[in-house]
Each structure stands twice: as C-alpha cells, then as structure tokens.
Amino acid sequence: MSDENPNGALKKLDSRLKEARREPIDPTRRTTSKVSGSGGALGLAFRVGVELVSAVGVGALIGWLLDEWLETRPWLMLVFIFMGGAAGILNVYRMARGFGYAVGYQQKDERADSDEGADQGK
Amino acid sequence: MSEGQSPLQQFEIKQLVPMQIGNIDVSLTNSSVMMIATVVGVSAFLILGMRRAALVPGRWQSMAELSYIFIANLLKETVGSEGRPYFPFIFSVFMFVLFGNLFGMIPYSFTFTSHIVVTFAMALVVFLGVTIIAIAKHKMHFFSFFMPPGVPMAMAPLLVPIEIISYLSRPISLSVRLFANMLAGHTLLKVFAGFIVALGAFGIAPWAFVVALTGLEIVIAFLQAFVFTILTCLYLNDALHLH
Numbered sequence: 557m558s559d560e561n562p563n564g565a566l567k568k569l570d571s572r573l574k575e576a577r578r579e580p581i582d583p584t585r586r587t588t589s590k591v592s593g594s595g596g597a598l599g600l601a602f603r604v605g606v607e608l609v610s611a612v613g614v615g616a617l618i619g620w621l622l623d624e625w626l627e628t629r630p631w632l633m634l635v636f637i638f639m640g641g642a643a644g645i646l647n648v649y650r651m652a653r654g655f656g657y658a659v660g661y662q663q664k665d666e667r668a669d670s671d672e673g674a675d676q677g678k
Numbered sequence: 679m680s681e682g683q684s685p686l687q688q689f690e691i692k693q694l695v696p697m698q699i700g701n702i703d704v705s706l707t708n709s710s711v712m713m714i715a716t717v718v719g720v721s722a723f724l725i726l727g728m729r730r731a732a733l734v735p736g737r738w739q740s741m742a743e744l745s746y747i748f749i750a751n752l753l754k755e756t757v758g759s760e761g762r763p764y765f766p767f768i769f770s771v772f773m774f775v776l777f778g779n780l781f782g783m784i785p786y787s788f789t790f791t792s793h794i795v796v797t798f799a800m801a802l803v804v805f806l807g808v809t810i811i812a813i814a815k816h817k818m819h820f821f822s823f824f825m826p827p828g829v830p831m832a833m834a835p836l837l838v839p840i841e842i843i844s845y846l847s848r849p850i851s852l853s854v855r856l857f858a859n860m861l862a863g864h865t866l867l868k869v870f871a872g873f874i875v876a877l878g879a880f881g882i883a884p885w886a887f888v889v890a891l892t893g894l895e896i897v898i899a900f901l902q903a904f905v906f907t908i909l910t911c912l913y914l915n916d917a918l919h920l921h
Binding site: 603606618639642643 | 840846
C-alpha cells in the first residue's frame with residue numbers, strides 16, 4: 557500500500573490501455589473470421605449448399621421465363637440451368653477463396669487471385 | 679391431444695384481427711404481432727437503456743452501447759467511412775432480426791424469421807437498395823461489374839450471364855440462410871420436445887438434449903442476425919467500391 561504499488565498498478569494500467577487502444581480493429585476482425593465460418597464444418601457445408609442451389613434455382617427461373625417469352629420451350633431453360641450450376645460453383649469458389657460473397661473483382665490485394673481465376677476460365 | 683403435436687404447427691399463421699383493404703388481406707396475424715412486439719422491444723431496449731445516458735453506463739446502457747458499437751465497428755471494417763450514411767439502416771436490420779430471433783425463443787411465441795416470405799422481403803429490400811445505390815453512384819459503369827477485367831471478348835456471352843445469375847442469387851442465399859436456420863432449429867426443438875412425453879421416464883435424455891439445443895438456438899439467433907448484417911455490409915461495400 558506504499559507509493560511503489562500504485563506506481564506499478566499505474567504502469568500496468570498504462571500498458572493495458574495502450575494495448576486496448578491498439579486493439580479496437582482486431583477483436584471484431586477475429587470474430588468476423590470466426591463467425592463467417594459459422595458453426596464450423598456443418599455451417600460451412602450448409603452455406604456451400606445454399607450458394608449452389610440458389611444459383612441453380614435462379615438460373616432455372618431465368619431460363620424458364622425466357623422460354624415463356626421467346627417460346628423456345630425446353631432449350632433456354634436447359635442452358636440456363638447449366639449456367640446456374642456454373643454460377644453456383646463460382647459462388648462457392650469465391651467464398652472459399654475469401655472473396656466473401658463479392659461478385660466482381662474489387663479487392664485490390666486479391667486482384668492477383670481474380671486474374672488467376674480468369675486465366676483458369678480461359 | 680393430437681393438436682399442437684405436429685412440430686410444424688408452431689409456424690402456422692393465425693389471423694387475430696381480420697382486416698381488408700380493397701381485395702388485399704391485411705389482417706393482423708400472430709406474425710405481425712410479433713413484428714410489432716420486436717419493434718417495440720428494440721425501441722424500448724435502446725430508448726430506456728440510454729434514458730439516463732450516464733458517463734459510467736449501467737447494465738442496460740452498456741448493452742445498448744455495446745450493440746451500437748458492435749455494428750458501427752462492423753460497418754467501419756467492411757465498408758469504411760463511406761458506409762456511415764447507411765448505419766441507421768444496417769443497425770435497424772441487425773436489431774430487428776436479432777430481436778425477432780430472440781423473441782421467437784420465448785415459449786409459445788412465434789418466430790417470424792422462420793418464414794421465407796419475411797426473410798426474402800428483407801433480402802429483396804437490401805438487394806434492390808444496394809443495386810440502386812450502385813447505379814446511382816457509378817451510373818453505367820455499374821454494368822462493368824458483370825464483366826471481369828482481363829477477359830477476352832469471346833468469353834463474354836458465357837461469363838456475363840453467369841455473373842448475372844451469381845449476382846441475382848444473392849437475395850436468395852441471403853434469405854434462405856436465415857429462414858432455413860430458424861425453421862430447422864425450431865422444428866428440431868419441437869421434435870425432441872415431443873419425445874420427452876412419449877418416452878416417459880426415459881424422457882430425461884431428450885429433455886437434456888432440448889436444454890442443450892435451446893442454448894444452441896440462442897447462439898444461432900445471434901449468429902444468423904450477425905451473418906445477415908455482415909452480408910448486407912459486404913453487398914453495400916461492393917456497391918460503393920466497384921473495381
């Protein structure tokens with residue numbers, strides 16, 4: 557309880573304050589990366605499934621509507637179901653490569669990745 | 679005894695106050711009552727929590743501030759300073775979904791986020807809003823979004839539809855994720871709760887499971903509200919910063 561102790565406590569507080577000031581960006585980032593794999597493997601599997609199926613569904617719907625409009629009954633729907641499958645794979649690929657859910661290729665530091673992806677597309 | 683035993687009965691929409699405008703049925707249902715309760719709950723939580731606005735926050739105030747800061751940081755990290763004008767919307771979405779999920783955990787209440795109509799309407803608002811923001815900000819340049827840079831023109835007829843489908847599948851995956859999680863969780867709870875009575879003395883096993891599952895469901899309520907919000911932020915980020 558002499559003046560040594562409060563000094564030590566103050567120093568400790570000071571270092572903790574400094575740490576806390578440096579931190580604010582980090583904790584949320586950690587939770588972000590933790591939670592975006594929400595629920596571990598099952599959550600990941602579920603997300604992959606939803607991404608795949610929703611893209612196929614949208615593709616089928618677009619194809620069906622175009623068929624109704626252009627009266628080309630089964631053909632455009634068949635084409636668009638496969639395109640939807642490709643879009644689904646693309647969604648999953650982007651998710652797995654850490655593009656998040658971004659469509660397009662906007663992240664600067666991930667430009668290299670996207671170009672690589674485009675190369676593979678060729 | 680047969681009524682109330684189906685695990686899907688909890689999702690049934692019941693008309694409480696029948697109302698009609700023209701030919702449109704706008705009855706007050708148990709779903710809309712829960713939505714109103716959610717809005718009132720969120721407002722009460724924030725307004726009453728911040729009523730005193732003390733320098734040293736009490737329990738409620740620190741919870742209100744915590745939720746505010748949490749979303750503010752999330753927005754700042756995913757979107758950056760350009761996202762600040764959209765903070766009220768993002769925060770409202772988060773609190774609405776979170777409280778909707780949590781109020782759904784109260785026994786005998788109704789989880790409106792377990793209906794695809796509700797989540798899809800919310801996802802559609804987000805999707806349309808984000809698209810309008812992107813078009814307003816980037817004009818025609820927005821459509822270059824669908825054509826990755828450095829791709830030969832010959833690939834365009836194949837790649838552009840794929841990108842468009844990928845873009846249009848966003849509101850679906852956004853809404854299905856929230857809806858399916860809530861639906862599956864609540865159904866599972868009911869199924870196992872049904873086993874408790876059916877098994878008699880051995881019901882202790884499913885009972886323990888239901889207790890654990892309830893905890894898990896509360897975690898999922900938070901998690902799905904968070905995922906919905908962070909995806910909204912990511913879409914907003916895409917709209918504001920095209921390549």
